[in-house]
Structure formats: structure tokens, C-alpha cells
Amino acid sequence: MTEKKKNFIVRTITGVLFVAVLVTCFLRPETMVLLFALITGMTIWEFGGLVNQFDDIQVNRFISTVAGVYLFLAMAGCCMGLTRETAFIPYLITIVYLIIAELFTKAPNPVNNWAYMMLSQMYIALPFSTINALAFQTGGEGDYNFVLPLSVFVFLWVNDSGAYCAGSLFGKHKLFPRVSPGKSWEGSVGGAVLVLVAAAVVGAFFGNGEGGWSVPVWMGLGLVVVVFGTLGDLVESLFKRTLGVKDSGAILPGHGGMLDRFDSSLMAIPAAVVYVYSLSLF
Numbered sequence: 263m264t265e266k267k268k269n270f271i272v273r274t275i276t277g278v279l280f281v282a283v284l285v286t287c288f289l290r291p292e293t294m295v296l297l298f299a300l301i302t303g304m305t306i307w308e309f310g311g312l313v314n315q316f317d318d319i320q321v322n323r324f325i326s327t328v329a330g331v332y333l334f335l336a337m338a339g340c341c342m343g344l345t346r347e348t349a350f351i352p353y354l355i356t357i358v359y360l361i362i363a364e365l366f367t368k369a370p371n372p373v374n375n376w377a378y379m380m381l382s383q384m385y386i387a388l389p390f391s392t393i394n395a396l397a398f399q400t401g402g403e404g405d406y407n408f409v410l411p412l413s414v415f416v417f418l419w420v421n422d423s424g425a426y427c428a429g430s431l432f433g434k435h436k437l438f439p440r441v442s443p444g445k446s447w448e449g450s451v452g453g454a455v456l457v458l459v460a461a462a463v464v465g466a467f468f469g470n471g472e473g474g475w476s477v478p479v480w481m482g483l484g485l486v487v488v489v490f491g492t493l494g495d496l497v498e499s500l501f502k503r504t505l506g507v508k509d510s511g512a513i514l515p516g517h518g519g520m521l522d523r524f525d526s527s528l529m530a531i532p533a534a535v536v537y538v539y540s541l542s543l544f
Contacts, residue, residue, distance in 0.1 A: 303330065338391075341394040342394075413480075417460060418530060487533070494529030
């Protein structure tokens with residue numbers, strides 16, 4: 263068996279297991295919250311390891327990870343109606359501590375430490391936390407609906423598949439060659455078209471149960487996920503190029519690290535939240 267074929271099999275098995283675990287976790291609010299709290303922690307920990315490779319960066323990985331997980335759980339508690347807004351106070355205290363602590367660490371470049379510490383919270387912890395606003399936003403406080411958060415990931419997967427196929431067949435014009443030479447405009451359009459079809463199907467099946475959303479509204483959500491998912495992918499590519507690494511990690515065989523697997527969702531989830539809540543304005 264050739265190395266290329268072996269890598270394809272490993273990547274396929276990992277991808278199938280990944281999708282199965284993620285879809286299953288959305289069936290219950292408890293499993294969704296626990297799994298994404300774990301994903302948040304693992305991603306921030308991975309991020310800290312990447313940036314701490316440089317001599318002038320010394321991010322406190324442990325406290326940053328704990329803070330990010332706490333933010334996710336505090337957001338989940340508020341969205342579920344289990345806690346009040348005061349649950350965020352310990353998180354704010356921790357962030358203040360991490361900033362003040364640089365006065366005593368004698369780090370060569372404390373500004374770098376501050377910047378990367380806050381980036382781990384704004385780029386990873388906050389976006390992941392907003393998935394709770396999708397999962398618990400319908401009905402009364404604490405009501406859970408898996409359709410919205412799961413649909414975001416389904417649209418991302420469909421977009422990746424469509425973009426890969428269309429790009430392989432028709433890709434000629436580079437989308438963003440400085441950051442990601444492999445992406446093409448043709449692939450992006452192909453992925454978007456496939457997502458619009460998938461969104462129409464979701465709207466046809468779940469439109470009545472999801473606040474009476476029409477098919478065009480679901481297609482609008484699909485388009486938002488495509489645009490910001492692609493931007494999220496490019497942002498992570500720029501991050502890796504800046505650090506000089508090919509993959510963010512190796513925890514997922516054939517798929518790299520946590521950032522590699524969830525890069526698109528880090529932009530798509532908060533964008534979907536803005537879209538969903540903006541609908542109430544009209």
C-alpha cells in the first residue's frame with residue numbers, strides 16, 4: 263500500500279469518526295456543552311503551544327485554557343437559564359490577572375504575551391462560546407434546538423466538499439494566493455452553490471419547526487456560513503504562515519490539529535449568530 267493511499271484511508275476514517283461524534287453530541291444539550299467545552303480547551307492549549315515556540319512569547323497556557331473553558335461554560339449556563347450574568351465575573355478577574363501578572367514575570371516582550379493571550383480568547387474562546395446562543399436561542403430560556411448549530415457544521419462540511427470537487431475540476435483563478443495557493447474562485451463558487459442546495463433542503467424539512475423560517479432565510483444562513491467559513495480558513499492559514507508551521511497540531515490523524523479542523527467554524531459560528539439575531543429586527 264502506497265503512503266498516499268494509506269494517508270487517504272487514515273484521513274477518511276478520522277473524518278467519519280469526527281462527523282459521527284459531532285453529530286451525536288448535538289442530540290443532547292449536555293453532551294453538546296461538554297464536548298465543545300473540551301474542544302475549546304484543547305484548541306486554546308494547542309494555540310498556546312504554537313505561539314510559545316518563540317523565545318519572546320511566554321503565554322500562560324494553563325490559565326488561558328482554564329479561562330477560555332470557563333467563558334464557554336458561563337455562556338452555556340446563561341443561555342440555558344442556569345446562571346445569571348454575574349457568572350462572567352470570575353472570567354473578567356482572570357483576564358485582568360493575566361494582564362497584571364506581566365508586571366512580575368520579567369518577560370522580554372510582555373506586549374507579545376498580552377496580545378497572544380487576548381487573541382486566544384477573542385479568536386477561540388469567544389467564537390466557540392457563541393454556539394450556545396444558537397443552540398439555546400429559540401423558545402424560552404433553556405430550550406434546546408440542535409438544528410441551528412448542527413446546520414452550521416453541515417454547511418461547512420458541504421462547502422469543503424463542494425469547493426474541493428469544483429476546484430479540482432475547474433479551478434483556474436486563485437482566491438487568495440498569498441495565504442492559501444490551493445483555493446480557487448471556482449472552488450468557492452462550487453461550494454457555495456452546493457451549500458445553497460443543502461440549505462434549501464434543510465429549510466424544507468425544518469423550516470416550520472425553526473421559528474417558521476422560509477427556505478430563502480435558510481439559504482441566507484448558508485451563504486453567511488460559506489463566506490465567513492472561507493474567511494476563517496484563510497485567517498488560520500495566515501496564522502500558520504506567520505508562525506511558519508504546516509499544521510497546527512497532530513491530534514487528528516490525517517487532519518492536523520484542532521485549529522486545522524475548526525478554523526472555518528471560528529468565524530462562521532459568530533457570523534451565524536449575528537445573522538440569526540438580526541432577523542428579529544425585521
